Amino acid sequence: xxxxxxxxxxxxxxxxxxxxxxxxxxxxxxxxxxxxxxxxxxxxxxxxxxxxxxxxxxxxxxxxxxxxxxxxxxxxxxxxxxxxxxxxxxxxxxxxxxxxxxxxxxxxxxxxxxxxxxxxxxxxxxxxxxxxxxxxxxxxxxxxxxxxxxxxxxxxxxxxxxxxxxxxxxxxxxxxxxxxxxxxxxxxxxxxxxxxxxxxxxxxxxxxxxxxxxxxxxxxxxxxxxxxxxxxxxxxxxxxxxxxxxxxxxxxxxxxxxxxxxxxxxxxxxxxxxxxxxxxxxxxxxxxxxxxxxxxxxxxxxxxxxxxxxxxxxxxxxxxxxxxxxxxxxxxxxxxxxxxxxxxxxxxxxxxxxxxx
Amino acid sequence: xxxxxxxxxxxxxxxxxxxxxxxxxxxxxxxxxxxxxxxxxxxxxxxxxxxxxxxxxxxxxxxxxxxxxxxxxxxxxxxxxxxxxxxxxxxxxxxxxxxxxxxxxxxxxxxxxxxxxxxxxxxxxxxxxxxxxxxxxxxxxxxxxxxxxxxxxxxxxxxxxxxxxxxxxxxxxxxxxxxxxxxxxxxxxxxxxxxxxxxxxxxxxxxxxxxxxxxxxxxxxxxxxxxxxxxxxxxxxxxxxxxxxxxxxxxxxxxxxxxxxxxxx
Numbered sequence: 001x002x003x004x005x006x007x008x009x010x011x012x013x014x015x016x017x018x019x020x021x022x023x024x025x026x027x028x029x030x031x032x033x034x035x036x037x038x039x040x041x042x043x044x045x046x047x048x049x050x051x052x053x054x055x056x057x058x059x060x061x062x063x064x065x066x067x068x069x070x071x072x073x074x075x076x077x078x079x080x081x082x083x084x085x086x087x088x089x090x091x092x093x094x095x096x097x098x099x100x101x102x103x104x105x106x107x108x109x110x111x112x113x114x115x116x117x118x119x120x121x122x123x124x125x126x127x128x129x130x131x132x133x134x135x136x137x138x139x140x141x142x143x144x145x146x147x148x149x150x151x152x153x154x155x156x157x158x159x160x161x162x163x164x165x166x167x168x169x170x171x172x173x174x175x176x177x178x179x180x181x182x183x184x185x186x187x188x189x190x191x192x193x194x195x196x197x198x199x200x201x202x203x204x205x206x207x208x209x210x211x212x213x214x215x216x217x218x219x220x221x222x223x224x225x226x227x228x229x230x231x232x233x234x235x236x237x238x239x240x241x242x243x244x245x246x247x248x249x250x251x252x253x254x255x256x257x258x259x260x261x262x263x264x265x266x267x268x269x270x271x272x273x274x275x276x277x278x279x280x281x282x283x284x285x286x287x288x289x290x291x292x293x294x295x296x297x298x299x300x301x302x303x304x305x306x307x308x309x310x311x312x313x314x315x316x317x318x319x320x321x322x323x324x325x326x327x328x329x330x331x332x333x334x335x336x337x338x339x340x341x342x343x344x345x346x347x348x349x350x351x352x353x354x355x356x357x
Numbered sequence: 358x359x360x361x362x363x364x365x366x367x368x369x370x371x372x373x374x375x376x377x378x379x380x381x382x383x384x385x386x387x388x389x390x391x392x393x394x395x396x397x398x399x400x401x402x403x404x405x406x407x408x409x410x411x412x413x414x415x416x417x418x419x420x421x422x423x424x425x426x427x428x429x430x431x432x433x434x435x436x437x438x439x440x441x442x443x444x445x446x447x448x449x450x451x452x453x454x455x456x457x458x459x460x461x462x463x464x465x466x467x468x469x470x471x472x473x474x475x476x477x478x479x480x481x482x483x484x485x486x487x488x489x490x491x492x493x494x495x496x497x498x499x500x501x502x503x504x505x506x507x508x509x510x511x512x513x514x515x516x517x518x519x520x521x522x523x524x525x526x527x528x529x530x531x532x533x534x535x536x537x538x539x540x541x542x543x544x545x546x547x548x549x550x551x552x553x554x555x556x557x558x559x560x561x562x563x564x565x566x567x568x569x570x571x572x573x574x575x576x577x578x579x580x581x582x583x584x585x586x587x588x589x590x591x592x593x594x595x596x597x598x599x600x601x602x603x604x605x606x607x608x609x610x611x612x613x614x615x616x617x618x619x620x621x622x
Contacts, residue, residue, distance in 0.1 A: 125458035132461045136488045218454065340455065340462035342445055347466045352426055352484035355476040355509075 035060045044108035045232045045280030053284040056277050068297040077115045077303040079320040084312040087213050091222035093193045093267045101164035103287040106171040110153025111283035114178040117325035118199045118318040147329050154178045161288025162186035171195040171225035181205045182298050197224050201310035213311045226260040229253040426484040426505035432574050434471045434502045460498045464490050468502035478552035480506035508570045525598040528614045530554045536592035551593040561617030572596040
């Protein structure tokens with residue numbers, strides 16, 4: 001009996017060592033040859049680490065096969081300036097002209113962090129609502145903890161298609177994104193449309209190229225970018241989801257997607273899933289072919305000293321410095337809270353009242 | 358955290374499933390009891406029966422404690438609000454994207470105006486206990502506030518519960534069970550009326566049995582049969598608690614409470 005127990009324990013230990021890579025055997029392996037093995041599934045679809053470039057779905061490549069200086073991709077950068085641009089009116093973009101090819105790029109959020117720290121009034125309002133809810137329900141919360149110093153997400157766009165005149169449509173559904181454009185020589189971009197759900201910006205583009213912006217978080221009548229849920233991988237929510245809840249969720253997503261697809265077709269003349277480039281969370285995307293092994297690759301040009309063109313929305317503050325952003329944010333949050341409470345912040349957590357004796 | 362069933366389903370490993378089932382009680386997962394429950398000071402020093410009695414005595418003491426509001430006596434207050442309802446006179450409406458924040462930031466103030474009604478009619482003190490704001494359609498928000506209060510009346514000694522027993526009763530404050538017909542914009546006047554009625558019935562119980570607290574009041578609205586959809590019936594029920602002689606029956610308590618309606622305020 002004792003032998004059986006020892007044998008069982010031995011089997012168990014062996015299983016755990018292999019299953020959970022206790023001695024780091026998996027870590028000794030080199031990077032897999034297939035980049036898609038590095039993708040993980042998140043709530044909005046596939047997510048890629050910073051070493052992966054997303055192409056037309058579901059293709060992905062290694063950044064080292066596209067950029068000649070991939071080590072620069074994660075370097076800290078300092079921007080020179082910001083330029084604010086107006087948004088389109090009535091959710092309407094300039095349609096593509098004859099001869100233009102649509103480069104349809106969509107992510108849920110940028111996988112990389114830009115050097116842009118920005119707060120819009122909507123971001124601040126959402127943070128303050130969280131703080132008020134916690135405080136009025138007895139949780140002692142420091143308002144400073146709710147001020148999330150979040151850099152705007154960033155996606156590098158490698159443009160390698162030199163066979164057509166491109167109309168870039170850059171879409172992000174979950175948060176604002178800075179799109180950093182890197183062009184191969186001979187490539188031609190005629191026009192850019194940016195559709196975001198938060199602060200959005202473009203950098204690395206010739207100033208003569210027209211760019212139109214839409215931040216759907218500021219335009220309730222406009223539909224937010226979405227992907228066909230049927231084309232997305234199943235996500236493990238980490239909890240029991242009843243059949244009805246699952247049905248309701250997928251039905252809601254279906255409806256949202258159909259609304260977006262209809263709107264996209266009306267603006268750009270093709271359904272929103274046509275040759276769709278990008279995955280849910282990506283740091284880089286590629287528009288065009290991957291350079292041949294012996295062909296020159298793209299040079300990543302850092303953002304240093306460049307001007308970002310960002311949407312003019314309810315942005316309260318934007319800075320390349322996290323320290324300056326924090327200092328400014330504290331006073332900006334306090335002012336907004338005071339204004340929202342009618343000048344009496346203390347009424348948010350009122351003292352008990354007593355009967356007049 | 359996965360339970361054994363989920364884990365088994367994922368791993369399809371019968372042997373480990375068996376091990377998992379045996380291991381779970383050791384980490385306090387399968388039993389649903391946390392280490393706090395097991396090792397709390399009360400539990401460590403008291404027998405099960407003593408623990409329950411102590412908890413019960415603490416609850417009684419808090420329930421009949423007239424000195425301060427606490428989370429034992431709570432009135433849930435619900436109100437639909439629009440942005441205009443929370444704005445000051447002549448204050449311009451905020452931009453659309455800031456309206457949810459304005460509603461959240463000013464919800465406590467609306468809840469505290471209900472507290473003023475409660476202290477006028479029923480309580481010595483009233484405080485905001487919990488508040489929730491839920492977005493509804495067409496610019497409406499549902500405010501759900503729980504207001505803690507302490508009933509008017511003397512503090513009752515609950516240190517000798519063996520001499521009397523605790524009894525609670527649900528009393529319909531609507532009399533004819535139809536409720537008060539009121540315009541939905543003026544529900545507060547009807548609620549004030551019900552707070553007054555709750556005090557009257559509790560006073561009657563206190564007069565007869567020596568103790569009474571209003572533990573909570575539940576409100577319900579339903580549409581009237583008329584053409585105006587904004588007119589509703591508001592009904593209310595109060596839960597009363599009292600320490601009474603062990604010979605007193607629930608029926609007696611209810612009868613005495615109902616007699617409170619006959620009392621002139």
